[in-house]
Amino acid sequence: MSRTRLFAAVLGALAVFTLAAPPAATAAAPQALVRTIYYDPSRAAELATTVEDAVKIWNAGVTSVKLVRGTGGITITTAQNGSAPGTASCVGCTRGQIYFYRNQITSSGASSLRVVVHEFGHILSLNHPSDIGNCAKVMAGGRCQNAQPSTAELAAVQRFWTSRVAAPGPAPHEHVLLAG
Numbered sequence: 001m002s003r004t005r006l007f008a009a010v011l012g013a014l015a016v017f018t019l020a021a022p023p024a025a026t027a028a029a030p031q032a033l034v035r036t037i038y039y040d041p042s043r044a045a046e047l048a049t050t051v052e053d054a055v056k057i058w059n060a061g062v063t064s065v066k067l068v069r070g071t072g073g074i075t076i077t078t079a080q081n082g083s084a085p086g087t088a089s090c091v092g093c094t095r096g097q098i099y100f101y102r103n104q105i106t107s108s109g110a111s112s113l114r115v116v117v118h119e120f121g122h123i124l125s126l127n128h129p130s131d132i133g134n135c136a137k138v139m140a141g142g143r144c145q146n147a148q149p150s151t152a153e154l155a156a157v158q159r160f161w162t163s164r165v166a167a168p169g170p171a172p173h174e175h176v177l178l179a180g
């Protein structure tokens with residue numbers, strides 16, 4: 001290959017990257033920039049539509065990770081009675097379980113959509129903040145109706161999964177959230 005043709009080939013490759021990559025991306029392959037987490041709502045019972053609403057909220061708010069209906073990821077189960085309105089088996093993870101408990105959702109005074117958004121927030125990497133009861137944050141619990149994550153909550157999820165993609169390291173830590 002002549003020097004001129006080589007130069008043209010390099011330029012062509014650069015153009016492909018420039019066109020395909022989002023503004024924040026540098027060298028990573030475009031397809032790898034979005035992490036997919038599959039969720040299976042087949043045991044979510046009457047909360048199945050609420051699950052879809054919660055998924056829409058998160059998917060609309062972040063671009064580095066996408067919740068997609070399917071198997072092999074997060075299973076969602078609705079049951080009558082438990083330790084909290086909901087529990088998530090892990091934080092910042094692609095495989096695990098979410099449970100929802102009807103009696104505790106009712107007694108919590110929170111909207112069911114807020115509870116569902118909250119448990120997905122754990123899966124997406126968020127822990128509880130120190131200001132419990134702050135209705136502006138979906139991770140803060142409280143007798144609240146707001147189900148829209150705060151700007152800071154969305155930014156934290158966005159950062160977490162962006163860094164997961166850019167620097168795949170050890171598996172995310174997993175712990176059981178008994179307190180919901």
Ligand SMILES: [Zn+2]
Nearest residue numbers: 128177179180
């Ligand atoms: Zn929680």
